[in-house]
Amino acid sequence: MSAFVEHPNLSPRSMQARAYQLIAVDQVLSKSTLLILPTAAGKTAVACMAIAQRLKEKSGWVLFIAPTVALVNQHMKNSSIAFKDNLNWNILCISGKDTVETRQSLWGTSRVIFATPQVVRNDVNNGRLSLKDCCMLVVDEAHHCVGSHAMRESARLYLSQADNCLVMGATASPSSRIEKIQEICNNLEIENIHLRTREDRMIINYLSExxxxxxxxDVPNKLRELAEPFIIWQKQIVDRERRLGTYVYPGEIGMSGLANAMDRSSRAIKMGDSRAYSSVSNIATAMRLNHLINHLLCQGITAAGEFLDRMQEESKKKKSSKEFLEDYRVRNLIIELSNSEEYxxxxxxxxxxxxxxxxxxxxxxxxxxxxxxxxxxxxxxxxxxxxxxxxxxxxxxxxxxxxxxxxxxxxxxxxxxxxxxxxxxxxxxxxxxxxxxxxxxxxxxxxxxxxxxxxxxxxxxxxxxxxxxxxxxxxxxxxxxxxxxxxxxxxxxxMYKSVRRVARRFPSSISNLRNISDFSVIINGNKQNIREYVNHEKDKFRTELSIVDNSLDIQVGEENRKLPPQKFRPDGQTGLEQF
Structure with missing residues (x-):
């Protein structure tokens, strides 16, 4: 059965009808939403349908940002096919490869613009672009909207300038850290999170296996021999720091343990312990050794050589890098790597x-x-x-x-x-x-x-x-x-547990499909109401609840009913403080 979405602004048969996408569109149009779908589940399709409806309802234009030029170009090509040719939207792609003069002449000439966040941020800050009339912002790979990333800066400028804000953030991989997911939501002023996983019954049939x-x-013995002097060197440093109580993590040496030791040493310095300066220097060396060892064993001599080349550049500015490279073990390794091919x-x-x-x-x-x-x-x-x-x-x-x-x-x-x-x-x-x-x-x-x-x-x-x-x-x-x-x-x-925890902080959002009433579905040439189609698909995948409880009755024996004396609690006692 072939089913396609129909809308006044969409090209015929350009968009396959998928109920989970239409539900997502309804949510996106209702309030600023973070859309989390698996890769290849059609986040761009959701964005295109939402843009089509938003530009039917509102004047102004839509800005779609993505982190790389290749990705921006890809989105523009795919979306151009989705929208009708006779709309005169003049869909554009703007990036750093366009000159300042070209960009300034292009802004304001299109109703849908795909751009890299760097040019948006730079042109707004330099007065070449106003986001006042931008009625929707689509942020692809929204997990970048943290810290000082250009994605976050572009979103901040949009939210401060636009008269009629609506944000759709899209990603397949927000983060496993609750605080980072919350930061993304805060930076985009998200009011709703819409999440579906690969296991979702409405989506699973659309994803390829x-x-x-x-x-x-096995790591070649030669590489293990090259790494061995540095493993011994690192162990000597960590053993010393363990004796001093700086390195406290048990087991194998790793970056998390070294980072913790660095934090402990830094705090000790703030508390006036001058001996901690030596620990900071030693731990920094152990961190460099950790990178070098892992480059050799996990990557090979080319990656290890690249790491040491970066160290050479650093040594011009950092005394510690210069001292590291002057160690006889590092000098011997550099000579060995320069005479070897990757194996x-x-x-x-x-x-x-x-x-x-x-x-x-x-x-x-x-x-x-x-x-x-x-x-x-x-x-x-x-x-x-x-x-x-x-x-x-x-x-x-x-x-x-x-x-x-x-x-x-x-x-x-x-x-x-x-x-x-x-x-x-x-x-x-x-x-x-x-x-x-x-x-x-x-x-x-x-x-x-x-x-x-x-x-x-x-x-x-x-x-x-x-x-x-x-x-x-x-x-x-x-x-x-x-x-x-x-x-x-x-x-x-x-990750999904963290997303759900953050999602519970927002008011519950029930999709009533009111925002997509202008859509319909064409099935084998016949038009079907969008609400009927979505509800039919939802019913098809709804989990059936058993009417009869077939679970086994648990027989509790007389011996299980008796509690030992130590389990007794006096009447009225609700806590240890009342014992």
């Missing part, structure tokens, strides 16, 4: 996975995620050796550590080449994790697990968007990889 495989590899087991594992995938399906498209650019470069070189593998890098705009970034235009161009099949393996840093819709990508490979639940969810969301997808997570045995994977899982499990 996603199979996640853990690929465990981490993860490289060969990725080769094997990619070759096998393309052998079984020559039209397959694969995305590989890695945290570090040097690893991306090493992976591209390793895969380019095979004729049928056509890899391409996808990295951020900034140029650092001798690596030249990609301009927004080049990023978009590379994505288009990957989608068209000119390249079949996209090797990306974190810039490729968020929001990008690549329907044909059917395998995502994580070079490393990340402890952040937000990044893990976003990475997974790049595959299995229109058909079944697979995810392969590479894990180096007996390293931080194992702890990072466990950490992200626990945080993801807790």
């Amino acid at each position: 996603l199979e996640i495989n853990e690929v465990k590899v 981490h087991s993860k490289i060969s594992a990725i080769r094997r996975i990619v070759i096998e995938r393309l052998r079984n399906d020559e039209d397959s498209k694969i995305i590989i995620f890695s945290t570090f650019r040097d690893t991306v470069k090493a992976l591209e070189a390793a895969l380019s050796e095979f004729e049928h593998i056509k890899p391409i890098q996808f990295i951020g705009q900034s140029s650092k550590s001798g690596s030249i970034g990609l301009s927004p235009r080049k990023q978009i161009d590379r994505l288009e080449k990957f989608k068209s099949g000119e390249f079949n393996v996209l090797i990306a840093t974190s810039v490729g994790e968020e929001g990008l819709d690549i329907p044909s990508a059917d395998l995502a490979i994580f070079y490393e697990p990340v402890a952040s639940e937000i990044r893990m969810i976003q990475r997974r969301g790049r595959t299995g968007r229109k058909k079944q997808g697979d995810v392969a997570v590479l894990i180096a045995r007996e390293t931080m990889d194992e702890r990072a994977l466990l950490s992200s899982r626990k945080k993801e499990e807790y």
Whole structure:
């Protein structure tokens, strides 16, 4: 059964009818809402329908912001298809690649503008843009609306200037921390949270299956030998701090324990303990060692080399970095790395996975995620050796550590080449994790697990968007990889609990579908009232309650009814203070 949404501002048959999306649209139009849906569940579709109705009811224009140029461009293309051509809305995409003069001439000429938050913030602050007549703000990847991020600043400016505010924040991964979710809501002046998970009965049939495989590899002995001097060095520092009572965490040395020790030392300094200055210096060294050890064991020599290159840059400004690099163990490592090529087991594992995938399906498209650019470069070189593998890098705009970034235009161009099949393996840093819709990508490979639940969810969301997808997570045995994977899982499990806790702080919001009365649904050529369609879908997935209680009667024996004397409580006693 084919069902499509009909609306005066939407192109015919451009929007598939999904009841859970229509309920979300009704909520978004009623008050400022944080929409939390799984990746590929159609947050952009909800935004398009909400925009269509908002611009039917209100004068003015809508601003849609997203964190990257590639994502902004993608949203504009998808939305342009959704809206009718004869509306004269002049839909635009504005970003930093446009000159100041061009941007100033474009603002005010469109009813729907897609933009990066940096240009919105800068142009408002410099008087080139007024948000007074903006009747709706859509914030994609709303989990960025914290701290001093440009997303948060743009939202603040909108809320302070607009005459008729309505905000829709959208994300698949808000956070597992209640305080961060609350901060997002505060910064966007959210009045309602609309949440659905992958397990929701109304949504589950629309999502493709996603199979996640853990690929465990052994760290080469050579890398363990390279890391050993630094493991001993770090242990010596931590043992000393344990004796002083600064490092108090039991078990393996980790960043959380080191961060706690740094806090304790800083507090001791404020209390006048001059001995704590030495602890602060030692713990800072242990933190650098922790990063270096994990780079060697979990990433390989290219990432470790990149880390030391950054240290070289820091050493020009920081005395502690300079002293660290002058240690004979670090100098020996730098010499060793400069004479070596990447040989981490993860490289060969990725080769094997990619070759096998393309052998079984020559039209397959694969995305590989890695945290570090040097690893991306090493992976591209390793895969380019095979004729049928056509890899391409996808990295951020900034140029650092001798690596030249990609301009927004080049990023978009590379994505288009990957989608068209000119390249079949996209090797990306974190810039490729968020929001990008690549329907044909059917395998995502994580070079490393990340402890952040937000990044893990976003990475997974790049595959299995229109058909079944697979995810392969590479894990180096007996390293931080194992702890990072466990950490992200626990945080993801807790994330929805945290969202629900924050949601309970808002007044309950019941969807009566009043805000979407201008919508209808076309089913096999026949028009159906939107309320009837949604209610029918809700009834179809409603959980049936049993009329008869079939639970077993619990027989309580005479011996279970008797309480021992120590359980007795005098009449009127309600607390220990009355004992």
